[in-house]
Amino acid sequence: MEYHKINQTDLDNLSKFISDPERFITKPTKHWDHDQFGTVKAMPDLVIQPTSNEEVMNVVKYASDHSIPLVPRGNSTGLMGANLAVDGGISLDMIKMNKVLEYDPESLTMTVQAGLRLKDLDEYLADKPFMYMPAPAMHWATIGGNVSTNAGGLKAIKYGVTREHIREIKVVLTNGKLYKFGSKAVKSSSGYSLKDLIIGSEGTLGVVTEVTIRLYPRPHKSINAIIPFPTLNDAIRSVPAILKSGVVPTTVEFMGRKVVKLWETYAKDEFPIKHGDGFIIIGIDAFTEDEWKAELNETLEVVKPFKAEKAIVLSADSDEAKKIWKCREELLLAIQNSTPKMDEIDVCVPINHIPVVLDRIEELEKELNIRIPNFGHAGDGNLHIYLCSDNMSDEEYAKTSDKVISELYKTAKSLDGNMSGEHGIGYARANYYEDFYGKDYTDLLRKVKKLFDPNYIINPGKIFKP
Structure with a gap:
C-alpha cells in the first residue's frame, strides 16, 4: 500500500497536539528501530510520546485522515517485530503513559x-x-x-x-x-x-x-520444587500425569542441561543441581501449609514412574530458589549471547505432544546442521525454540531458518497446535500465517481489520499480509 510521507505541514499540525516538544521527536535514533531481538530493523519518521488519552485521540485521527502509518509501541520487549514502523510514519511510544x-x-x-x-x-x-x-x-x-x-x-x-x-x-x-x-x-x-x-x-x-x-x-504460602530426570523427554512425559492427578500447580516449566550450561556461561554462575539432564520446575502456592504439602507429595509420587530423581524443595524466597528462577528467566538472554544471530519460534501444542516437537527439533538439528536450543512452559504446551546462526553466512542462515520454521509450523499444525503461544506473529511471521490457518480464516480476519481500520494505518503489515 502507498502511504503519505510525513512533511513539514504534518509536523506543524501534529506538534500542536503535544504540549511538550521533548515528546515530539522528529529525528528518531536507533533506540526506536528494533525490538528485543533486533533481527528486523525499521526506523520511524516521527516518534510521539503521548501522556493523555486526548493526545492519542488527536494523533490517531490525524494519521488515519492523512494515510500516515502509525505503530503503537510499549517498552520494545517483543520478539516478532510487532512494534516496528516497517512502513515509516509515526511510532506512538506509550512509555510515558505510565500512571x-x-x-x-x-x-x-x-x-x-x-x-x-x-x-x-x-x-x-x-x-x-x-x-x-x-x-x-x-x-x-x-x-x-x-x-x-x-x-x-x-x-x-x-x-x-x-x-x-x-x-x-x-x-x-x-x-x-x-x-x-x-x-x-x-x-x-x-x-x-x-x-x-x-x-x-x-x-x-x-x-x-x-x-x-x-x-x-496474595497467597500465604509459596514453594518450588525442581525435579531432575535422566533425560528431558522423561521430564516432559511426567507432566500430563501431574496435571491428571488433581494437583493444580502455579507453574510447570521445563529446561534441559544444554540450555542450563549456556546460562552458566552467560551468568558466570553455577546451577545448583549437578545431576540429571532434564528438569521440571514446579511452583505451588496455597493458603495453608497442609495444602501445599499435600499437592507436593502427590506430585512427587506421580513422577516416580518417569525415572524422577530426588526433588529439591525450596521456599519461594530462598537464595537457591531465586537462582533457579533467575536461570529460567535469563535463558533467552543466555542463548542470545551464545550466537551472532538468533531467531525464535514459540509454537503451542497439546501438552501430551511436547515430546513430538522436541523429537522433530533433534531431527532438524541433525538434518540441517543448526543448533536449536529450547525450553518452555510444560504445563501449557508452549515451547520457546531458538535458531542459532553460529558460523553460518547470512544467506545460509536465512535459508536454514526458513526451513526450520516451516517444518516446525507443519509439526505444530499436525498436532492441532498454534503458531504462537505468547510472543505473537508480528511482522516476522506474517508470511507464514495464511498457510498455517488457511485463506478463508485469514480473509475473515482481514474483514475485521478493515472494519476497525478502513485506511489500514494502524500497525500495518503485522500478523497477516493485507
Whole structure:
C-alpha cells in the first residue's frame, strides 16, 4: 500500500497536539528501530510520546485522515517485530503513559495507563495484600504490550494468560474516538466481547490507553520444587500425569542441561543441581501449609514412574530458589549471547505432544546442521525454540531458518497446535500465517481489520499480509 510521507505541514499540525516538544521527536535514533531481538530493523519518521488519552485521540485521527502509518509501541520487549514502523510514519511510544489511575481493592481491580511496566506494577503492589498474577519473564514489558500480545508467562497453567486478568480497556480507534470495552463486573453475557478481540490483536485494531486489571489475594504460602530426570523427554512425559492427578500447580516449566550450561556461561554462575539432564520446575502456592504439602507429595509420587530423581524443595524466597528462577528467566538472554544471530519460534501444542516437537527439533538439528536450543512452559504446551546462526553466512542462515520454521509450523499444525503461544506473529511471521490457518480464516480476519481500520494505518503489515 502507498502511504503519505510525513512533511513539514504534518509536523506543524501534529506538534500542536503535544504540549511538550521533548515528546515530539522528529529525528528518531536507533533506540526506536528494533525490538528485543533486533533481527528486523525499521526506523520511524516521527516518534510521539503521548501522556493523555486526548493526545492519542488527536494523533490517531490525524494519521488515519492523512494515510500516515502509525505503530503503537510499549517498552520494545517483543520478539516478532510487532512494534516496528516497517512502513515509516509515526511510532506512538506509550512509555510515558505510565500512571496508576485507580487502586480499588473493594472490587479487586486496579486501573493503569498502558505504558506502565510490569516491574512498576509489582512494586506498587508490594506492600498490599493483592497481586497481578500473570508473570511474563520480561518484567520491564508494559501492560499495554502484554494486552496486545495476550502474554502468557510462568503462571498461566493455574491462573490463565493476560486475557483472563483484564476486566476493562480503553482504546482509541481510527475515528479518533475513545471507547471503553468491558467493565469492572466479573461476568458478561451481553453481546460481542470487543475487549477480547482487542486483546491479542498486536496493536493492529486500535491503541490501548488504559487497562483495568484483576487483582488476586496474595497467597500465604509459596514453594518450588525442581525435579531432575535422566533425560528431558522423561521430564516432559511426567507432566500430563501431574496435571491428571488433581494437583493444580502455579507453574510447570521445563529446561534441559544444554540450555542450563549456556546460562552458566552467560551468568558466570553455577546451577545448583549437578545431576540429571532434564528438569521440571514446579511452583505451588496455597493458603495453608497442609495444602501445599499435600499437592507436593502427590506430585512427587506421580513422577516416580518417569525415572524422577530426588526433588529439591525450596521456599519461594530462598537464595537457591531465586537462582533457579533467575536461570529460567535469563535463558533467552543466555542463548542470545551464545550466537551472532538468533531467531525464535514459540509454537503451542497439546501438552501430551511436547515430546513430538522436541523429537522433530533433534531431527532438524541433525538434518540441517543448526543448533536449536529450547525450553518452555510444560504445563501449557508452549515451547520457546531458538535458531542459532553460529558460523553460518547470512544467506545460509536465512535459508536454514526458513526451513526450520516451516517444518516446525507443519509439526505444530499436525498436532492441532498454534503458531504462537505468547510472543505473537508480528511482522516476522506474517508470511507464514495464511498457510498455517488457511485463506478463508485469514480473509475473515482481514474483514475485521478493515472494519476497525478502513485506511489500514494502524500497525500495518503485522500478523497477516493485507
